[in-house]
Amino acid sequence: MSQPEAGALAESAAEAVFRPVRTGNAFEETVERLLSAIKLGVVARGGRFPPERELAARLGVSRITLREAIRALQEAGYAESRRGRGGGTFVADVPPRPSRAEAQRMLQRTGADLEDLFTFRRALETGAAVRLAEEGLSPAGDRLLAERLEAVDAAPIEDYRRCDTVFHHTLAELTGSASLTGALAETRMRINDLLNAMPILARNLEHSSAQHRAIVDAVRGGRPEDARRAVGEHLEGTEALLRAFLA
Known part of the structure; x- marks a missing residue:
């Protein structure tokens, strides 16, 4: 059996999650994709999402839509933004647990x-x-x-x-x-x-x-x-x- 190398394997989950949005409601599907990245461990707790420009391109959405989706995750307690050098959007250290x-x-x-x-x-x-x-x-x-x-x-x-x-x-x-x-x-x-x-x-x-x-x-x-x-x-x-x- 021909198998991918370890580096390619590490990327496959990210590729499955950060694929282009296809539905009519880009905002909702973008939120779903970002949540999937968190729940599947594609971006670990405390880890940083790809840069905004790169992530918008991979998802095939505008940066405005991406920012709205990120804001929704922040309000729900799943993500946080950090400014300055080394800043960006990070997965919350303690994501909310549903009842x-x-x-x-x-x-x-x-x-x-x-x-x-x-x-x-x-x-x-x-x-x-x-x-x-x-x-x-x-x-x-x-x-x-x-x-x-x-x-x-x-x-x-x-x-x-x-x-x-x-x-x-x-x-x-x-x-x-x-x-x-x-x-x-x-x-x-x-x-x-x-x-x-x-x-x-x-x-x-x-x-x-x-x-x-x-x-x-x-x-x-x-x-x-x-x-x-x-x-x-x-x-x-x-x-x-x-x-x-x-x-």
Whole structure:
């Protein structure tokens, strides 16, 4: 399998988020794209967005529209602007966490069924892991996956969700499929909207860490069925928590 180099892999999530706006309401979609960049960890907590001129060009919107979208994120507590040398638009160090009721409303607004969302996510993430186990990893891909696993294991609680999202997204990126990567990015964003309303429990992180390692071991060992089983067990835990929380 021909796989992208690590540098290209690091850019694929950003490319999926910062693609040209296509809908008639440029403002709303621009806000959505910027929020996606935050929720998917494309721009980390405390990190800086690309310069305004570059970002407007990548999104295909006017700088006026971009500024209005950034202002909306600032008012909602997701971003902040800094002036002077090294200034720009930065992700807030402590983004707001939605309440359970707000998470329920988010799900209702999308018109999505929770079980349908879970099924689609399972298909994407299981398919990515099985594909990698079948085809094998390039040396660059193996190093990148190890780095992402180490990062999520070492992440403090306040940065765990971002590192976890990046780890899962890396599995999709390593398949070399832009379609799969883009679909997973959108699905993870919707899942993260719901997860962000839930407190993170240290005990859950211990289970997640062991399950992440089982997924990586199966992929590296070329064991597709073990990869399928490991991903399924991992996602079952998240699904059970969300069902209980949103009931």
